[in-house]
Amino acid sequence: MSLIVHKYGGTSMGSVERIQNVARRVAKWHAAGHQVVVVPSAMSGETNRLLGLAKDISPRPNERELDMLAATGEQASSALLAIALMEQGVAARSYTGWQVPVKTDSAYTKARITSIDDARIKADLADGRVVVVTGFQGIDDEGHITTLGRGGSDTSAVAIAAAIGAQECLIYTDVDGVYTTDPRVVPEARRLSVVSFEEMLEMASLGSKVLQIRSVEFAGKYRIPIRVLSSLTDPLMSLEEEMTSGTLITFEEDQKMEAAVVSGIAFSRDEAKLTLLAVPDKPGVAYSILGPIAAANINVDVILQNQSVEGTTDFSFTVNRADFPRALEVLEQQIGPAVGAREIRSDDKVCKVSVVGIGMRSHVGVASLMFRTLSEEGINIQMISTSEIKTSVVISDKYMELAVRALHKAFGLDQEGGSL
Amino acid sequence: MSLIVHKYGGTSMGSVERIQNVARRVAKWHAAGHQVVVVPSAMSGETNRLLGLAKDISPRPNERELDMLAATGEQASSALLAIALMEQGVAARSYTGWQVPVKTDSAYTKARITSIDDARIKADLADGRVVVVTGFQGIDDEGHITTLGRGGSDTSAVAIAAAIGAQECLIYTDVDGVYTTDPRVVPEARRLSVVSFEEMLEMASLGSKVLQIRSVEFAGKYRIPIRVLSSLTDPLMSLEEEMTSGTLITFEEDQKMEAAVVSGIAFSRDEAKLTLLAVPDKPGVAYSILGPIAAANINVDVILQNQSVEGTTDFSFTVNRADFPRALEVLEQQIGPAVGAREIRSDDKVCKVSVVGIGMRSHVGVASLMFRTLSEEGINIQMISTSEIKTSVVISDKYMELAVRALHKAFGLDQEGGSL
Structure with missing residues (x-):
């Protein structure tokens, strides 16, 4: 029994x-003797419907009230799932975030979980019940409802798994696992049976x-194995079959017997690049540039600084494309004049492509193969950024799929068994 | 300031x-210096939509989970109203029943309010906020969500009015007040400007x-004046005009300056009559008949017992028409044989018509005018029941409108100024 x-x-x-299919699947696990806690999202479309009503009323709805509103989606789906489980003959009970309670900070619409009380869940499990807990939401110290932001139910599930x-933690979704890259771009993309947490x-x-991403961070922090698998399979397939489907995200490197050097190719199209040319090179220049950008609440991704001629430096960084107009405005009106840049250049038609693999730690040549491949395709690399287990390049977005x-x-x- | x-x-x-119109109306009250607590129902259709989903999953959904589900309707509408108020420039905050908290017993789907903590509401009012509190719901001693049953938001509003x-308590609805009778049946029906609580x-x-009805009981118990008025009028009409519209339900009899003897004609079509003929008349016969009916969870309304010939008695009672088949079954299979009735008669084509008026207490002749009027129309009276302020008759339902x-x-x- 697990x-x-x-x-x-x-x-x-x-x-x-x-919902009835979910109940059948959960009932099968319960019948096999496992204790099961289920964390459902809101029924698809419901969160958008609710937030749409709010937007129709106000262009900038109050965030506390948005959380009050959006949290109802998961409360309703959780109650419906508990009803469906009981209809399958399984004792079940649903709880909201505040009932557990799942405590969070007060950052409405993007709150972070601070603690989870396991007493109520454990007591119901001991009584033989399946416990359904709303994803996506919690309660702050003042007793206000909070939500964790889009995709927050993943984080709820992993955090609850850690707490109990x-x-x-099995994440059932509409894809059947993690792929070497997006199959819509590369039809040959393969499902990974195991991937490391990093x-x-x-x-x-x-x-x-x-x-x-926060659910993955949580899983790493509390060492909770996650399996991503499809909810669209036969809910009554055997447990053995189910536990070998999908992708296991593990923090045990040795579990990954046939570890490949590179596990996948990730990419992001929503990038924009900003460059200051010939900035006088003196201490603190990076902070003079990125301080005002951070103050404008804009996240910076790749950052590059190159020595240029005659005591000046070129400074480039990328931001999410949605933040590009604001970042450019800050650069042109505040930063450029302040640091004395000769010229400001910008490009919102760039993308980022990354080779990811835990094997890169011990294998040389990954970066050079990457650069050679792009060069053979005639793709110019605009920026390069590396970490222990990934190498990213910024290129013109028209070359992304290629x-x-x-x-x-x-x-x-x-x-199968590929990667170098 | 009130x-x-x-x-x-x-x-x-x-x-x-x-919802925006409601916000405009509330903002007007707030701007005039009043402290306002608003209790909204769920958006029309929402509760039915949610309960419909539950019924699609299970013919008899668990009632704790039904409350969990249905309570989301008011939570969403309350958050939307708070957002709309803020969009009108009014500081506002919404609370669920459990946040106040509105404590109830644990009778899911038909819980009763046991206490309301006014601290949170009062603190927000003192801070100049409009406070929005979900109607229809509360929390029991174990921390489970409960609902008060259909129409429960009226009860929530009156109970909150009493607590603070x-x-x-202004009840805004889609009719503009209480009428002397249903205008769909009698086009000449008039709106009453004042009606007594009783x-x-x-x-x-x-x-x-x-x-x-429970909201009226609450209002009487805590002596909270209720005004029923239309939400479909111009939300920016003057406060003076608004406070003379609708119908005031008062417990101060002397407020009703031009008190009429009779205030209205009420009726109910959903009635059914059951009669046991020639039951041996001995002590306890009423209990032998009504005990099994109550045990079957059937509400009995009018009860009549007449002395019959030779030590027997005829016993009649009415039930809601929906309970009729079950009541008849209990009567025929259990009670009839047990008490030795000669015959059982039933009629599910009856209705109840009542003349209601607080003036009946001190005026004779109301009942006789009622019986004479019905007689002149050739309507046969099957049962009569009276209380201090009403006289009811059970008649064939084909004569109801007449x-x-x-x-x-x-x-x-x-x-105007009518009634005797």
Whole structure:
């Protein structure tokens, strides 16, 4: 008997029939003797419907009230799932975030979990119940409802798994696992059966939309194995079959028997690049540039500084494309004049492509193969950024698909057991 | 400056535009210096939509989970109203029942309020905020969400008004007040500007659908004046005009300056009559009959027992028509044989028509005018039941409209200052 957390996304909860299928799957796990906590998202479309009503009333709705509003989606889906479980003959009970309670800070619409009380969940599990806990939400110290932001139910599930000491957190979604890259771009993309926590962290941060990045951070911090798998399979398939499907995200490197050097190619199209040319090179110049950008609440991703001629330096950075107009305004009106840059250049038609792999730690040649591949395709590299387990390049976004496909092939990711 | 509770029904909250109109109206009250607590229902159709999903999943959904589900409707509408108020420039904050908290017993789907903590509401009012509190719901001693049953938001509003010591509870709805009878049956029906609490209680219990009966009981217990008025008027009409519109339900009899003897004609079509003929008349016979009916969870309304010939008695009672098949089954299979009735008769085509008026206490002749009027129309009276302020008759339901119109005219209710 093990203690397992299941998380179901909005698509998996999207209709009465799908909720019934979720209940059948959970009932199967329960019947096999496992203790199960289920964390559902709101029915697909519901959160958008609610936030749309708010936007129709106010262009900038109050965030406390937005959380009050949005939290109802998961409360409703959780109650419906508990009803469906009881209809399957399984004792079940649903709880909201505040009932558990899942305590968070007070950063409405993007709150962070600070603690989870496991007493109520554990008592119901001991009574033989399946416990359904709303994803996405919590309660702050003042008793106000908070939400964790889009995709927050993943984080809820992993945090609950950590709090109750679950053996594994199964994230059921509408894809059947984590792929070497996006199959819509590269049809040969393969599902990974195992991926390390660090790789998943890089892939999530680099634009793979399978899991919310904070859920992966949580999993790493509390060493909770996550399995990403499909909710669209036969809910009554055997447990053995189910536990070998999907992708296991593990923090045990040795579990990954046939570890490839490179696990996947991640990419993100929503990038924009800003460059200050010939800034007088003196201490504090980086802070003079990035301080005002941070003050404008804009996240900076890749940062590059090159020595230029005659005591000046060129300084480049990338931001999310949605923040580009604001970043450019700050650069032109405040920073440029202040630091005495000769020229400001900008390009909002760039993308970032990254090769990710835990094997890069011990294998040389990954970066050079990457650069050679891009060069053979005639793709100019504008910026390079590296970490222990990834190498990223910023290139013109018109080459994105070409670059991803070429790299996927060059690293042998389209072949079982591939990658160098 | 006074402290006022506003309650808005589902129709009044039924769209973004209507919620904005509610916000305009509340903002007007707030701008005039009043402290306002607003209790909204769920947007019209929402509660039915949610309960429909539950019914699609299970024919008899668990009631704790139903409350968890249904409570989301008011939480969403309350947050939307707070957002709309802030958009009008009014500081506002919404609270769920558990946040206040509104404590109830644990009778899911039909819970009763046991206490309301006014601290949080009062603190926000003192800070100049409009406070929005979800109607219809509360929390029990174990921390589970409860709901008060259909129309429960009226009860929430009156209970909150009592808890915070409000001067008046304004119930905004899609009708503009309480009428002498249903205008769909009698076009000459007039709106009453004042009605006593006791009359309203009788009218609500006799089928006038304007207010949930428990809200009227609450208002009487805590002596909270209620005004029923329309939410479909111009939200920016003057406060003076607004405070003379609708119907004031008062417990101060002397406020009702031009008190009529009879205030209205109430009726209910959903009645059924059951009769046991020639039951041996001995002590305890009423209990032998009504005990099993109560055990079957069937409410009995009018009860009549007449001495019959030779030591037997005829026993009749009415039940809600929906309970009729079950009541008849209990009567035929259990009670009839047990008490030795000669015959069982039943009629599910009856209705109840009642003349209601606090003036009946001190005026004779109301009952006789009622019986004479019905007799002149050739309507046979099957049962009669009286209380201090009402006289009810059970008649064939095909005469219902005829009886209501004739009585409305006979008591002069179609004329201003009418009724005898």
